[in-house]
Amino acid sequence: MSRRFVIEAVMVAIYGELLVPSAPVEYIVPYTTVMELYEFQNSPEPLMNDASDDLHVKNKISELISYLEEPLNRKKLERALSVPWSKSPAILFGDNISWIVINAVDNEQFGELLDPIETEIVLTAQRENAPVLTDQLELIRRIIEAEAPVQVFDIGDFDFAMEDSIFSNLN
Template sequence: MSRRFVIEAVMVAIYGELMVPSAPVEYIVPYTTVMELYEFHHSPETLMINSEDDLHVKNKISELIAYLEEPLNRKKLERALNVPWSKSPSILFGDNISWTVVNAVDTEQYGEFLDPIETEIVLTAQRENAPVLTDQLELIRRIIECEVPVQVFDIGDFEFAMDDSVIL
């Protein structure tokens, strides 16, 4: 049985260890975060402090975009866009990783505390009964402060989150 996490698409490009999990994992990715990949790819802004790391991450983003644009994967993504909250068929990344893209559309429920994409992440986690995986400590803090009923893990705790004994 695979572990499931709601995550932003760019996190997979930034954190390479997410692509080599110790057990099968399903990443549930809101579609708007997939679209952010294109923004990050074309932006002159840096994502990482170190220029070599920034170039590496931008190359990983390019590879991820190219993979998602392959005809079969593009068709799967397009299927998720037909109806609000619909999900794509699994997009496989090797033997242990699958992505399910969700056409999350509600951005108002936590609008006072979370930005639209953060709200989509939280609502997707609630709907899918899956924890959020993020590197944004401020988001984690706001989820806790707002008492949002989702489990959240810092990416630094990814291996711990993968442990079967972690209660979900």
């Protein structure tokens, strides 16, 4: 059985270890975060503090975009866009990783505590009964303050989140 996490698309480009998990993983990715990849790719604003790291991440973003634009993957993405909250068929990244893109919709449930994309992430986690995986400590803090009924892991704790005992306690 694979572990499931709700994650922003850019996190996979930034954190290469997410592409070499110790067990099968299903990443549930809100579509708006896939669209953010294009913004990050073309943005003059750095994503990383170090110039060489920033170039590396932007190259990884370009590779990810190219992969998602391959005809079969594009078709899968388009299927998710027909109806709010519909999901794409699995997009495979090797033997252990699949992506499910979901057409999440912000309903302003958390008001000003969470921005629209953060709200989509939390609502997706609720609907899919899957924890959020993020590197944003402020987002983790705001999820706790909003008393959102989701579990959240810092990407630094990815290996811990992958452990069987943690996973079995989520369901």
